[in-house]
Amino acid sequence: MRDVAIVGVGLTKFGERWSSGLKELMAEAGIMALEDAKITSNDVEMLYGGTMAPGRFTGQEHVAALMADQLGFKNIPAVRIENACASGGSALRQGYIAVASGIHDVVVVGGVEKMTDVTSSEASTALGGAGDQEWELFQGITFPGLYALIANRHMHDYGTTEEMLASVAVKNHDNAVKNQFAQFRKKITIDEVLNSKIVSDPLKLLDCSPISDGAAAVVLVPLEKARKFNDTPIKIVASAQATDTLRLAERDSITELKATKIAAAKAYEQAKVQPKDINVVEVHDCFTIAEILAMEDLGFYQKGKAGKAILDGETALNSKLSVNTSGGLKGCGHPVGATGVKQAVEIVWQLRGDAKDRQVNGANVGMTHNVGGSGSTAVVHIYKRAD
């Protein structure tokens, strides 16, 4: 197995991109990534495309082949990866395997979702497919409901408060203000979160990540060849993935995501680092409670302790651990298939020192954490500058 590096990244602005379809979004992020790696379409040997529900959002399946076509990657193998909201992270892991194995030298991993062409109700139903359709969604629960169950239990067991939940959204909006690609470049306050409409108690509107359009792309090559493409290649030092039951009701505990814990343990072992070594991390904050779980399940805080730490500012930009500097899913937006790839783009910028106003000082080791469903899939990657 070879070491793998990221030598090109591309991203679209996330948001309600009325004037851009699936194709335009893919092209925008893809071309930016190729230019960043100083390569052309002809150099690319394989494409992985992560996207969750393009069939239901736009009528289009077979999206990786379309992405290859759209980007002029003539006749190369292209594979769509779908693992609900972890589609992007899962695609990145498959790209990593393809390069690490020696099968391909230049692999593009793209992530995309075009969600705003359907009604909110249709989007909610489509996203519901990430859970168990027959045993959860058909019975009437949606994703805010599933995460509200988790939040209520976490509050009951550990004294987590609505203010702590709200502080996640406030911090992530603070970061999003500094990110030109973010959907919500607007500060919010804890009071605004607490006073926003209840979606599923205790989660309010501002505890929830939005419906978004967007795309992201990265270019992967073997580390040994990386400096031909880029002066600051970023090495992927760990790639790990795990699953748990699709149904929340079948878990031993609903205040932790076992898939996250297992994937994180594998990733720390592969990278030979510990939580304390991580300087910057993008975690999957689809709902504010999800960031609290992530902080605990990734080993940054003991179970039940993350909420207060976030409220106290310990995970703000350039504090103890900089979390979701992109704005996270809450502030930057959550075009589901793009999210896992966007997380990698943000970490690459941070480790290169290119994150501008939101640069983490001394960022040497980064992590991404992408979740599908209510925790049925978790993908964790760890990155370092290739010095």
Add this chain to the structure above:
Amino acid sequence: MRDVAIVGVGLTKFGERWSSGLKELMAEAGIMALEDAKITSNDVEMLYGGTMAPGRFTGQEHVAALMADQLGFKNIPAVRIENACASGGSALRQGYIAVASGIHDVVVVGGVEKMTDVTSSEASTALGGAGDQEWELFQGITFPGLYALIANRHMHDYGTTEEMLASVAVKNHDNAVKNQFAQFRKKITIDEVLNSKIVSDPLKLLDCSPISDGAAAVVLVPLEKARKFNDTPIKIVASAQATDTLRLAERDSITELKATKIAAAKAYEQAKVQPKDINVVEVHDCFTIAEILAMEDLGFYQKGKAGKAILDGETALNSKLSVNTSGGLKGCGHPVGATGVKQAVEIVWQLRGDAKDRQVNGANVGMTHNVGGSGSTAVVHIYKRAD
């Protein structure tokens, strides 16, 4: 890269499986494959699940995680692969890479589609997502229409006749009669095909593969460990994939599938065999014209010559080259995500000598050919007995 072998196969009966949902189909094929490999759920390290449009057919996405959950593969990585009707073959290729690379030792590749819970019109629209939604489907053309364009041009350029097209369906039904897993175990005649209702001229109803439910699964391990699991491991000697434009209109020629030609050339090179060495092949006959193209593009016949050869019986069971002994997509059925994996199951049975009434005498080298869209994705695998 390690050599990879198939040591377990499982298949459900294809057809209108009213009493089985997505979960039951996956479990049925998956358990059969595990039992065939003499392993339990605990032995499996990774799962790839091929399925095309479960969101639109059943509301369920995140199907690989569900499949892992349903089969008791606790906490292993699971990845859904979607490449339209080539989802199964693409999943097989990813499984092959995961084992060949040394990342995993025991990988299950499943394919599934549950298509009969929606109306024919809804199914047709969902399948249309395999083409370019904006530039093809939205303009009113469906897949029978796209393949009818190909058929008309092939007839115009090469003198291919409607009888030749019909002979594909007749042969495949002949084979399906001998396959207990096939949807249509019923002989048909050329006259019956010619007199069936026109779907899109010159394609009639009996030129078209059906809407089906079904699932298939295979267990992959490194060849060096294969005999621990099975006395007759089948080695995957080539795995290749290619893409072409999503839009039929953008191709240089519509009487050949360039993706098939490229994937086949790579596969022959990797396996170090020629078309004349292949004894048994499962090709992608979504429409009868597609089998004629496949015979030509895979190198078994010169362009324009396959139709007459098939009409003359050269590809019947135990003739010159046995093609689609399972009954193909036409006779065995076409649950789209399952098809590519089912093709591998059939070839494994043939190479093991376990194909019963439809056994090809002296089957030593087999091939599968799986196509997505109107030829935008093609996946070719070659197999040998591991003697």
